[in-house]
Amino acid sequence: MTKQERATRTRDALIRSAAREFDQHGYAPARLSVISSGAGVSPGALHFHFENKAAVAAAVEAEAAAALRRTARNVHREGSNALQSLADTTHALAGLLREDVVVRAGFRLSCSDVRRTDLNLRQEWQSCVQQRLAEAADEGVLAAGIGRRRDLARTIVAATIGLEALCRDNGEWLSPGTVTGLWRTLLPMLTGAATLAGLEPAGSRAAVDRAHAPVG
Amino acid sequence: MTKQERATRTRDALIRSAAREFDQHGYAPARLSVISSGAGVSPGALHFHFENKAAVAAAVEAEAAAALRRTARNVHREGSNALQSLADTTHALAGLLREDVVVRAGFRLSCSDVRRTDLNLRQEWQSCVQQRLAEAADEGVLAAGIGRRRDLARTIVAATIGLEALCRDNGEWLSPGTVTGLWRTLLPMLTGAATLAGLEPAGSRAAVDRAHAPVG
Numbered sequence: 001m002t003k004q005e006r007a008t009r010t011r012d013a014l015i016r017s018a019a020r021e022f023d024q025h026g027y028a029p030a031r032l033s034v035i036s037s038g039a040g041v042s043p044g045a046l047h048f049h050f051e052n053k054a055a056v057a058a059a060v061e062a063e064a065a066a067a068l069r070r071t072a073r074n075v076h077r078e079g080s081n082a083l084q085s086l087a088d089t090t091h092a093l094a095g096l097l098r099e100d101v102v103v104r105a106g107f108r109l110s111c112s113d114v115r116r117t118d119l120n121l122r123q124e125w126q127s128c129v130q131q132r133l134a135e136a137a138d139e140g141v142l143a144a145g146i147g148r149r150r151d152l153a154r155t156i157v158a159a160t161i162g163l164e165a166l167c168r169d170n171g172e173w174l175s176p177g178t179v180t181g182l183w184r185t186l187l188p189m190l191t192g193a194a195t196l197a198g199l200e201p202a203g204s205r206a207a208v209d210r211a212h213a214p215v216g
Numbered sequence: 217m218t219k220q221e222r223a224t225r226t227r228d229a230l231i232r233s234a235a236r237e238f239d240q241h242g243y244a245p246a247r248l249s250v251i252s253s254g255a256g257v258s259p260g261a262l263h264f265h266f267e268n269k270a271a272v273a274a275a276v277e278a279e280a281a282a283a284l285r286r287t288a289r290n291v292h293r294e295g296s297n298a299l300q301s302l303a304d305t306t307h308a309l310a311g312l313l314r315e316d317v318v319v320r321a322g323f324r325l326s327c328s329d330v331r332r333t334d335l336n337l338r339q340e341w342q343s344c345v346q347q348r349l350a351e352a353a354d355e356g357v358l359a360a361g362i363g364r365r366r367d368l369a370r371t372i373v374a375a376t377i378g379l380e381a382l383c384r385d386n387g388e389w390l391s392p393g394t395v396t397g398l399w400r401t402l403l404p405m406l407t408g409a410a411t412l413a414g415l416e417p418a419g420s421r422a423a424v425d426r427a428h429a430p431v432g
Contacts, residue, residue: 028241
């Protein structure tokens with residue numbers, strides 16, 4: 001292993017250890033000494049990679065944002081209709097939040113008032129939802145007029161961010177069943193009966209598989 | 217002012233000061249010295265009323281829960297139909313979250329992982345939503361069958377808790393306009409055209425006025 005490889009590996013381990021600490025305790029109580037020992041390195045090694053706690057948190061958020069974008073791109077790639085793609089992306093995001101501590105910590109950090117950064121995962125997610133709805137309108141499958149589209153986007157964003165917030169009490173809120181129930185409720189508001197018949201609130205199987213595929 | 221009155225007044229001031237501190241910084245970083253000085257009393261006076269930070273936080277949550285219950289009861293009193301009552305209660309809750317730092321802090325504390333108590337404002341809100349939907353079913357105005365009622369309740373809870381979470385970034389998420397948009401989207405899922413025509417997504421004026429009325 002080269003020096004460069006070792007440095008990358010240490011940095012990744014620190015990000016993952018920091019994510020565990022932020023996910024469990026939040027930003028303010030998180031301790032750098034716990035983060036470095038969780039990554040199996042010395043405090044000095046941590047400071048070689050990150051200037052301070054804010055820099056570690058920023059790295060966790062950046063990594064989470066990259067995972068969110070990668071997942072959205074993977075799910076969307078095949079070009080099923082934009083509404084199915086939106087439901088599929090939500091299922092994939094729920095999966096990430098369930099399984100990937102970095103993504104979970106990233107969302108948690110993005111709602112921390114203690115620190116503000118330019119990157120905001122919630123806003124990234126909101127942009128993603130708005131973009132899919134705009135595409136659905138272009139495809140002619142969105143039932144609602146332009147005036148109602150803002151209501152729809154906000155309702156979808158609020159409901160999904162709500163699932164993420166509620167999940168901290170009870171993991172059931174991000175289970176595939178709950179996300180499917182959400183789309184069973186929302187899809188009939190978004191499109192007419194003909195399109196609706198072809199949509200799968202539980203997510204299209206292929207897309208869910210693809211969500212975790214390596215970047216293509 | 218009797219000794220008793222003075223004690224009650226000090227306790228209230230401490231709860232309000234603590235709410236400001238928890239709302240702004242979260243539970244872990246909140247400092248008792250800031251809370252007592254914010255209430256204009258000595259640290260000793262704080263300790264006369266509360267054993268520790270957890271006890272102060274529990275008092276804030278209890279006060280927030282009382283405000284939520286009082287508001288739900290005030291809104292519901294007149295017995296308009298249960299769906300209108302549900303929309304009205306959401307508007308009233310959004311108003312409380314906008315204007316009452318104790319309620320805002322109570323909800324924020326209830327999503328803090330650092331401490332767990334028996335009281336959970338989010339669960340109280342969920343019960344309230346479930347109860348209104350059950351009433352709507354009894355009144356025969358709920359379109360959905362029993363199987364879909366759970367999806368509806370979860371979607372409504374997730375969307376409203378999502379507004380509360382998103383509001384910490386941007387107050388617009390709890391504005392009357394956003395809450396109205398939410399109900400414009402959700403009400404058509406809940407009931408048929410005949411009932412829908414009589415419902416007001418913006419909240420019935422009388423109920424919104426009543427929300428802040430003294431307990432009757």
